[in-house]
Amino acid sequence: MARKNESPVPIKDVLGKLSIDELRLKSKRVFIRADFNVPLDDNLRITDDSRIRSTVPTINYAIDEGARVILASHLGRPKGKPDPRYSLAPVAKRLQRLLDKDVTFAPDCIGSQVEGHVAKMKDGDVLLLENLRYHPEEEKNDEEFSKKLAGLADYFINDAFGAAHRAHASTVGIAKFLTSAAGFLMKKEIEYLKGVVDNPIRPFVAILGGAKVSGKIGVLEHLEDKVDKVIVGGGMAFTFIKAMGYEVGDSLVEAEMVETAQRIRKKLKTAGIKFYLPVDCVISQSLEPGAETKIVPTIEIPKGWKALDIGPATVKLFSEALENAKTILWNGPMGVFEIDAFSRGTFAIANSVADAYALTIVGGGDTDLAVHRAGVTNALSFISTGGGASLQLLEGKELPGIAALTDRTTE
Numbered sequence: 001m002a003r004k005n006e007s008p009v010p011i012k013d014v015l016g017k018l019s020i021d022e023l024r025l026k027s028k029r030v031f032i033r034a035d036f037n038v039p040l041d042d043n044l045r046i047t048d049d050s051r052i053r054s055t056v057p058t059i060n061y062a063i064d065e066g067a068r069v070i071l072a073s074h075l076g077r078p079k080g081k082p083d084p085r086y087s088l089a090p091v092a093k094r095l096q097r098l099l100d101k102d103v104t105f106a107p108d109c110i111g112s113q114v115e116g117h118v119a120k121m122k123d124g125d126v127l128l129l130e131n132l133r134y135h136p137e138e139e140k141n142d143e144e145f146s147k148k149l150a151g152l153a154d155y156f157i158n159d160a161f162g163a164a165h166r167a168h169a170s171t172v173g174i175a176k177f178l179t180s181a182a183g184f185l186m187k188k189e190i191e192y193l194k195g196v197v198d199n200p201i202r203p204f205v206a207i208l209g210g211a212k213v214s215g216k217i218g219v220l221e222h223l224e225d226k227v228d229k230v231i232v233g234g235g236m237a238f239t240f241i242k243a244m245g246y247e248v249g250d251s252l253v254e255a256e257m258v259e260t261a262q263r264i265r266k267k268l269k270t271a272g273i274k275f276y277l278p279v280d281c282v283i284s285q286s287l288e289p290g291a292e293t294k295i296v297p298t299i300e301i302p303k304g305w306k307a308l309d310i311g312p313a314t315v316k317l318f319s320e321a322l323e324n325a326k327t328i329l330w331n332g333p334m335g336v337f338e339i340d341a342f343s344r345g346t347f348a349i350a351n352s353v354a355d356a357y358a359l360t361i362v363g364g365g366d367t368d369l370a371v372h373r374a375g376v377t378n379a380l381s382f383i384s385t386g387g388g389a390s391l392q393l394l395e396g397k398e399l400p401g402i403a404a405l406t407d408r409t410t411e
C-alpha cells in the first residue's frame with residue numbers, strides 16, 4: 001500500500017512546549033528521561049528492545065549536537081531499594097550496540113560517584129544512570145530528589161512517553177529546576193495521538209476493543225465529536241450487546257456499565273456516527289487449549305458459553321467499514337488474541353487496518369503486541385509506545401510529564 005511511516009498530511013505542531021531541536025545542546029549536560037522499562041527473561045536478557053530503539057533518534061541527535069548525554073529510566077518495580085533483578089545494566093549493553101558507541105554505566109542515579117562520572121564527560125559522551133526507582137523519592141516526586149537529579153544537568157529532555165502520565169521526580173519534579181523540552185518520541189506521540197486524532201482527515205474510524213468498557217469510555221466520549229464511525233469489538237462489545245437487550249451467555253459483561261454503554265451508543269447514533277458491533281463470534285465454554293469452539297450469531301450465544309473472538313462475518317463487516325477511511329485509530333484487541341483459537345479476528349483486523357489507504361494509528365499495550373504478532377507494523381503510520389499514557393491522551397486529558405515541560409513562547 002501507499003504509505004509506511006510517513007504521514008501523508010502535514011501534522012501541525014500541537015505540543016505547545018519546547019522540543020529538543022529548539023535548544024542549543026553543544027557542550028551542555030543533557031538529562032534525557034527515557035522509558036527503558038524493557039521485559040527481561042530469567043537470565044536478565046532483554047526479550048524486546050523496542051522501547052530502547054524508539055528513543056535512539058533523540059539520543060543520537062543529542063550526541064551529534066555535541067551534548068553530554070545523561071540517560072535515566074525506571075525498570076520494573078524494585079520498591080524503592082537496589083535490586084539486581086531490576087538493574088539497567090543490560091540496557092547499557094544493548095544501548096552500546098544500538099548507538100555503536102561506548103556507554104558508561106553509573107551505579108546509581110544520584111550521589112558523588114555519579115557526579116564524578118558527569119564531571120569527566122566530554123562532548124558526545126553517553127552516561128546511563130542506574131534505575132531511578134531504587135530510590136522511593138522518585139515515585140513520590142520528592143523535591144529534594146528532583147533537585148539532585150536536576151543538579152547533574154543543564155537541560156532536561158523528556159522522551160519517556162510511557163511514563164508521562166505519572167508525576168514522578170524524573171518526569172515532573174526535575175522540570176521545575178531546568179529548561180525542559182520534549183524528545184522526538186514524545187513529540188511524535190503527541191502529534192499523532194492529539195494532533196491527528198483531534199483534527200483527523202475524514203472519514204475517521206475508531207476501532208476499540210479489549211476487555212472492558214470502563215477502560216475505554218473516556219476515549220469514546222472524547223472522540224464523540226471527531227469520528228465518523230466507531231467499531232467496537234473484544235470483550236467490551238458484550239456490555240453494549242447486553243445493553244440492547246440480548247443475552248450474551250457467559251461473555252464478559254460489566255453490569256455497572258450497561259446503562260452508560262446504552263447512553264453512549266444512542267448519543268453517537270443521534271450524532272449520525274455509525275456504530276458497529278460484532279454480528280457473529282467465536283464461542284467456547286473454556287479458555288483451556290483444545291476446548292470446543294463454535295461460530296454463532298452474536299445474538300445466539302447459549303448459556304454457559306462465552307464469546308472470545310469476533311467471527312468471520314464480523315471481520316468482513318468491520319473490514320468493509322474501514323475501506324473508505326482516511327484516518328484509523330485502533331486501541332484494544334478484538335478477542336483473546338493471546339490464545340491461538342481466539343486470535344484470528346484480531347489478526348484479520350490488523351491486516352485490514354494495514355491495508356487501508358489511511359493514516360493508521362495504533363494504541364499501545366496489547367494492540368501493539370497484536371500488530372507485532374500479525375507482522376504488519378511496517379504498514380502502519382504510527383504505533384504508540386505508551387499504554388496508560390496513550391489512553392489518557394486519547395481521553396483528551398493533560399499528561400503531567402508533558403504539562404511540566406517549558407512552554408514555547410511564540411514571538
Ligand code: AMP
Pocket residue numbers: 209210211212215233234235236252307308309331332333334335336337338366
Ligand atoms: P484492555 O487492557 O482492556 O485493552 O484488554 C486487553 C485484553 O482483553 C486482552 O488481554 C484480551 O485477552 C482481552 N479480551 C479481548 N476480547 C475479550 C473477550 N471477548 N473476552 C474476554 N477478554 C477479552
